[in-house]
Amino acid sequence: MSKGLPKRSEDYSQWYNELVKKADLAENSPVRGCMVIKPYGFAVWEKMQAILDKMFKETGHSNAYFPIFIPKSYLSKEADHVEGFAKECAVVTHYRLKQADDKSGLVVDPEAKLEEELIVRPTSETVIWNTYKQWIQSYRDLPLKINQWANVVRWEMRTRLFLRTTEFLWQEGHTAHATEAEAKEETLLMLQVYTDFVQNFMALPVIQGVKTESERFAGAVDTYCMETLMQDGKALQAGTSHFLGQNFAKAFDVKFATRDGGLEYVWGTSWGVSTRLMGALIMAHSDDKGLVLPPRLAPKQVVIIPIFKNEDELEAIDAVARGIIGQLKELNITADFDDRDTQKPGWKFAEYELKGVPVRIAIGPRDLDNGTVELARRDTSEKISLSQQEVAPKVKYILSEMQDSIYKKALKFRDEHITTVNTFDEFKQVLKNKGGFIKAHWDGTAETEMRIKEETKATIRCIPLNQGAKAGSCIYSGKPSVQQVYFAKAY
Amino acid sequence: MSKGLPKRSEDYSQWYNELVKKADLAENSPVRGCMVIKPYGFAVWEKMQAILDKMFKETGHSNAYFPIFIPKSYLSKEADHVEGFAKECAVVTHYRLKQADDKSGLVVDPEAKLEEELIVRPTSETVIWNTYKQWIQSYRDLPLKINQWANVVRWEMRTRLFLRTTEFLWQEGHTAHATEAEAKEETLLMLQVYTDFVQNFMALPVIQGVKTESERFAGAVDTYCMETLMQDGKALQAGTSHFLGQNFAKAFDVKFATRDGGLEYVWGTSWGVSTRLMGALIMAHSDDKGLVLPPRLAPKQVVIIPIFKNEDELEAIDAVARGIIGQLKELNITADFDDRDTQKPGWKFAEYELKGVPVRIAIGPRDLDNGTVELARRDTSEKISLSQQEVAPKVKYILSEMQDSIYKKALKFRDEHITTVNTFDEFKQVLKNKGGFIKAHWDGTAETEMRIKEETKATIRCIPLNQGAKAGSCIYSGKPSVQQVYFAKAY
Helix, strand or coil: CCCCCCCCCCCHHHHHHHHHHHCCCEEECCCCCCEEECHHHHHHHHHHHHHHHHHHHHCCCEECECCCEEEHHHHCCCHHHHHHHHHHCCEEEECCEEECCCCCCEEECHHHEEEEEEEECCCCHHHHHHHHHHHCCEHHHCCEEEEEEEEEECCCCCCECCCECCEEEEEEEEEEECCHHHHHHHHHHHHHHHHHHHHHCCCCCCEEEECCHHHCCCCCCEEEEEEEECCCCCEEEEEEEEEEECHHHHHCCCEEECCCCCEEECEEEEEEEECHHHHHHHHHHCECCECCCCHHHCCCCEEEEECCCCHHHHHHHHHHHHHHHHHHHHCCCCEEECCCCCCCHHHHHHHHHHCCCCEEEEECHHHHHHCEEEEEECCCCCEEEEEHHHHHHHHHHHHHHHHHHHHHHHHHHHHHCEEECCCHHHHHHHHHHCCCEEEEECCCCHHHHHHHHHHHCCEEEEEECCCCCCCEECCCCCCEECCEEEEECEC | CCCCCCCCCCCHHHHHHHHHHHCCCEEECCCCCCEEECHHHHHHHHHHHHHHHHHHHHCCCEECECCCEEEHHHHCCCHHHHHHHHHHCCEEEECCEEECCCCCCEEECHHHEEEEEEEECCCCHHHHHHHHHHHCCEHHHCCEEEEEEEEEECCCCCCECCCECCEEEEEEEEEEECCHHHHHHHHHHHHHHHHHHHHHCCCCCCEEEECCHHHCCCCCCEEEEEEEECCCCCEEEEEEEEEEECHHHHHCCCEEECCCCCEEECEEEEEEEECHHHHHHHHHHCECCECCCCHHHCCCCEEEEECCCCHHHHHHHHHHHHHHHHHHHHCCCCEEECCCCCCCHHHHHHHHHHCCCCEEEEECHHHHHHCEEEEEECCCCCEEEEEHHHHHHHHHHHHHHHHHHHHHHHHHHHHHCEEECCCHHHHHHHHHHCCCEEEEECCCCHHHHHHHHHHHCCEEEEEECCCCCCCEECCCCCCEECCEEEEECEC
């Protein structure tokens, strides 16, 4: 009944790829590295967008829209930024096609060459800070707190649906502040907004931390991140919030008149989450039968399936189902009645398991006689029979319980996969046999970080926040270390 | 107090350009022809998006997302389509930049040339129909009704904020059907959805019609449209809905197994509205003081401005204002209290007039004594004094009345600017002295259409639907005509 999904234990990677396609979430397009987000996958993304958008507005941000194209020269203005983004970008060089002279098809019209090439945005700091220069004159114009929902393009060599694609959808927040303290506060506020979203809606526990210099966003002073753990023991960075210092303000000459008559560079932040979150959501909770969706992000939370032999039975079931759907709607629970006669109930059961619908209700002739329904929850596969009167309140309770339960399961798994090690041998053994996060002392140098990465493919996911730094010795170099950091292999 | 807005009567074009910038709706970006949609302008667009999105879902459509890049060869597959879109597109030829050998800056890396160039989508029929080929096998897969919210790029030579920009935001619906009749029904249904939106939310009357062959979408069998009239007597096409016949199905080989075992090409439609609607909204209703927004699309419907000399007065006004805002919120009316002490009330009055906030409430010391407020409505500038208890229900009534009134004003103007003519001399005179729509007989040939356009710059906006065709003689050629059509100069 699993429609040919490979088992996670046999081939986790293939399981993921097949699940994304078979659950109608996304598929590869013929355009290299670009995906098509299918209606069902997009419905999940829309729910995520709507919730995040509300959270951004509640914290004082407004949406706006900036051009998709960035003049080539802008990229160069911030020295680190150009290093990070010039290597993998789509370059527009011409603005017209024409029929080939030999009529063999379309060719680029050489007459229509751009004076300056345009880059399809890999991120928008440069074009936005260039605009902020016009918008910010005085302390009265600050803070400026803007978010953009957009598509971006990074020319990745190895791509995977949702996790790493050439084009992806995201939101990027870009704020400007009068003081360093306020910009830092904003950076951490947005890290917390993301954390609330990922934990409370995606049901996925995170480790908050700061990136090492080598993993930092190109152009940032500090990159804060949330790290999550997938079922195969690999980490996935779920979102980042960057404290930009005055780097972009200096690169684009954005100064403001202070309250007491001075002239200073503004302080900046940027922060983003992307369709990559879809990858995390799918990988973290799903099982060999298909997708498991936290109820708060499920496009349909309940499906009702009739089991019937003739039109009379269907008609009677229909009346019960409509009643239940009406009651659920009053509780803001979305439900569908799948009365198609082109598919058998067993096929439907498997289909909705594959698609991760949280609650399935089956109603058959015996239920009609007894005034009952059969209710199955997706995460535990638990089935119960209950009276038709009880359905709506019970479903409400189960959805809420399921949301918690999925989170707790992921938290337990994550906590069981944080291993503290004191030697490099132990480090390698845990990485090989158990996976997950490895907490270890590190001497703070990029060189040690790079050597460990070269020898093990594990990277420092973050230097954790709020965990009480304790000094020790680096597992690799033996040199002094101020605190333990989290290592893992990562997506 | 108009912050230097030119008068419409003196320079309508300049009035529009200045209004868009001064009301913080949008501005030109340094990237040729691309705009920055500013937070206030984007807030209006978001309202429009939310309403349209709901209407699309209520009519059975789902959102999805397709790649921004289209392989060059796809454009050529539909013969008419390529003619329409190859001439004005952004072409991606390379995927990497590198530092110039002489360290003078970034240059395109010649090693990173794409085998096949990619076009930044000007519209997505080709990439979507290429995908539909995989998704559609049988009549069970039909109808397929998908919408996409996206950015698109058309390399326009002359651009204007919102009305014609190189990059713009839009939605594009793409549907596939088993029968011609069903596809035609969908085409007309979406024309009606757009009409409902434009009339009921944008408060702008439309003429529904079908385009002549020369104005048809490249690749469509028929293009249906809504035509609106701006205050300068020029027409603006507000949206189009295309019946594609089997053109794209044939170009991309999309066939389905019919119920009775045959194999047939599917029938298609596509339909879209864009940020151009923002241009129509601004141009249609606004006046020399600034923007006039229909209440249903205003991001803030009410602003309360305190008039005070000291903190005590402000405190007392604050209490009254908060009470009113609470009552308005219960009626789903959005309101702000602008208690900034950095700006004077007169400045604020002008600012909110410029931004088109429908209702302004001023509260001063005398109002405190009398238990009153002063209420001003934006469209008529009418002011009334009323008791604080009456405010909420009165505002609700006024907003509803204003929505109607703005529509009726636009309808009256539009109806007064439809002139029926019987000779070409009359045609030219009306066009020169009065503008607006000119209803005239046309012989149905592209040649006459082109000649009239060359001589007068007026185009056939549409062949109207549901207006009862009456035969006559073409005003230009004198040849027989089956019905009158609408001519106008247009944006």
